[in-house]
Amino acid sequence: MSSKPYFCLYAHDIAVQGATRSAIYDLQHQHITFIPNVLYKVLLHLKQHPWRETQQVFAPGNPQLFDQYLHFLLQKDLGFYIDAPASFPPLSLAWHSPHHVQNAVVSYAFAHYSLPDVLAQLDALHCRHLELRLNLGCRGAWPEVVALFQQLETMVFSSVTLLLAYSENVPDEPQLGAFYEQFAKIQHILVHRAPYSRPGGTHPGQIAFTERDLCADQPKDCYIVNSEFFTEALQFNPYYNRKVCVSAEGYVKNCLLRPEHFANVRDTRLATVLARPDFQELWHAAPDQTAGLQASELRYALFSAAYLVRDSASGLFTREPQLTAAEPRLLAAVA
Structure with missing residues (x-):
């Protein structure tokens, strides 16, 4: 000794x-x-x-x-x-981010609302990462996508993940490779609902094709260990915290898989929705405030998209089975 x-x-x-x-x-x-x-x-x-x-x-x-x-x-x-x-003083466990929005997930089918306007709003909110889900279908044209990414290059986003629903309007692999090289902010390009599953030939680590419908899949639980995630999990829910989602119809949500929505971008600014206490409620669903996680030694490393609801009796959040609904449910605004 x-x-x-x-x-x-x-x-x-x-x-x-x-x-x-x-x-x-x-x-x-x-x-x-x-x-x-x-x-x-x-x-x-x-x-x-x-x-x-x-x-x-x-x-x-x-x-x-x-x-x-x-x-x-x-x-x-x-x-x-x-x-x-x-x-040797202890490590500071304070979590702070200058971004009003850490992560945005935006679904767009070239209809229902103005995507350039939504991107401009996210830029004003200092959004850090963008997941852009595009369905070209019969409406979208690839030059419009190129124009969107030219707009994104001038904005605050540090990284962008592009999800493309497979269709005849989606470029072939060489074109996608050239597109990836053209725009430095692109992190990954994923083409889902494709007729095959394989990595892209030119950039296998960044471009991939899958037969799965990624927009319908709930992300699987995983564990993340680093100081940023740990300090965030002490106070917030890392999956929901400072996250905003916009559906293809323009509904503003905490998560695209949740049935409820809070407004529509056609008539309400994102900054207005983000300021609502009911929209921010899940941001504060920290592991120590979630039944079933409080006693887990891995609670500050768990990244989970579980559907959470607050129990009125205990005040704790509970993990519920994933809910689905044919029509989104609008939550009443808090006075």
Whole structure:
């Protein structure tokens, strides 16, 4: 054992307690290490006490067991011995974003509303990422798409994902490859409902064709480990937070798969909808406010598109089966 009196986790290693086990989130290396709950309690004690004092509290008659715990943390490169813990302040867990909208999903079939106007509104809201779902059908023409992306190049979006519903108006693979190279903000081009599934020949990592209907699929749960996601999940729901969606008919929603809508872009500005408390409600459906997630050691890493509703009795959000409706349901405006 070290002669230095204290043992600390690195600032980027955060311990999270669960019901049956705990976890250490290594936010720098994007990795999670599972630990027993007793080790979580040990780590809490070590934050304020020398390791020898902690050893006497948790393993007074079995110092070898305590040594094994600290050796495990050292082997995983999760902590270190130190003389003065105050010299290594904790990582700030505050989350802040200058963007009024983090993510926008916009569906458009070249009818019902003005897409250039919606893009201009998102630009004014400092939208960070855009997922643009286009259905060329019999109305859309590829030169219009090119003109849209020329408009996007002058806007604030840092990245754009383009989803194209397969049709005879969709360009062939070489044309899509040239289009991808022309506009630097394009992250991916996905052609769905295609007659085949395969990556694009010229840019297989960025262009793909799939037989699936991506617009009808609910995103699968996944786990994300980094400081931005972790700090956001402490206060917000990372799937819904600062997200706005516009359906092909112009309805403004939290998610295109949800049946309810809040307004239509034909007669209401996006900034007006975003300011509504009922629209922002799901932004605040953080894991600690969601039944079934509160006791999970993985709650600050889970990215889930689950349908959430607030339980009026407990005040908590609950995960419900995905709802569908033939017609969108309009939520009444909050006075």
